[in-house]
């Protein structure tokens with residue numbers, strides 16, 4: 001069973017049980033929530049069709065205990081039950097959103113009466129005579145047990161993350177399939193989430209393909225480099241990417257407070273000599289650094305590094321930001337890499353004695369990124385589109401000979417929002 005969560009597929013033929021946002025209002029256009037939820041994913045499967053055996057109030061009415069037909073039980077806090085009353089007064093079904101105001105919620109509420117109806121639902125009467133009903137299936141999914149919450153988390157956030165090194169089997173899908181076949185689009189995004197990179201092949205070798213791809217699942221994000229941008233050798237380049245020079249491993253736009261989650265690079269023309277691409281799994285390398293040198297890891301996960309980008313492109317811009325090289329979750333695991341050596345500012349707002357240790361830590365991280373066992377090298381061909389998780393995968397390219405003609409041309413773009421749910425901090 002699949003459901004659309006945050007984005008729609010135009011003309012989607014997603015298996016329909018929970019397809020919820022494909023219809024009328026936005027016909028032919030894709031919807032996009034600026035959220036961190038996946039395009040489509042599996043719903044819970046285990047908890048279906050289990051009837052209710054018995055229901056009772058516990059703990060002087062602060063909990064409701066449900067006993068299921070298979071003998072298992074779930075306990076629901078009354079304050080949560082009252083908060084999640086599904087009646088039209090408390091819940092706006094058309095928006096799937098809570099109408100009840102927190103100011104009208106009594107956090108010490110207890111049930112007055114609770115009963116089972118037909119094994120399929122429970123009904124509660126509250127002290128003020130407000131009546132609520134909860135379906136068995138709805139309740140089972142929201143059970144507070146460790147296992148049920150783990151299952152829900154799995155379904156909502158697709159946390160599976162396969163680390164890789166030079167052994168990467170670069171996932172590939174035909175561009176056409178992703179454009180026209182919903183199952184392939186789904187596969188693309190799930191793989192992007194799990195592996196962090198997918199190569200789409202067989203696009204036309206001309207500008208415009210990224211706009212089509214972006215519209216397939218949402219829309220592109222506009223930055224000061226334009227809705228899409230042309231990576232080629234330019235006179236008076238306003239970015240090191242627009243030269244023939246080598247680009248060491250970087251993430252794009254650490255200068256933005258919330259860097260794009262997904263980047264697209266479409267090869268339109270490729271040089272014969274040089275210009276190879278390199279990628280590395282930043283989450284994997286971060287874990288290696290943590291193991292190898294916890295002190296260096298500590299520095300990179302705590303030091304605020306200044307980034308700057310000033311120039312003229314789609315508009316005049318002067319952008320400034322502080323980022324840690326490695327952002328971590330509550331367990332100290334990497335959740336976002338923010339590293340572009342080119343836009344790292346000359347200004348460095350830390351005490352002088354901390355500067356050299358910072359550089360030493362950065363160098364150690366960079367050495368690990370570049371170690372033969374971690375990096376993966378490939379060369380884009382005209383018509384290839386590399387799509388990658390810009391919070392996780394660092395990318396680079398080899399230099400190539402300069403020429404009076406344009407010998408190498410990529411079109412790039414960033415996706416608006418993020419179809420890849422981020423919930424590392426919630427998972428083990």
Ligand SMILES: C[N+](C)(C)CCCC(=O)O
Pocket residue numbers: 225229231239241251252253254255340343412
């Ligand atoms: C390719 N471009 C110029 C849009 C962005 C390059 C990455 C960066 O400056 O952070």
Ligand SMILES: O=C(O)CCC(=O)C(=O)O
Pocket residue numbers: 231241247252265275276277395396397410412
């Ligand atoms: O030229 C390439 O292969 C990569 C370009 C790049 O990383 C960028 O434009 O940010």
Ligand SMILES: [Fe+2]
Pocket residue numbers: 241250251252395
């Ligand atoms: Fe880049």
Ligand SMILES: [Zn+2]
Pocket residue numbers: 085086087088089090091130131132
């Ligand atoms: Zn209600």
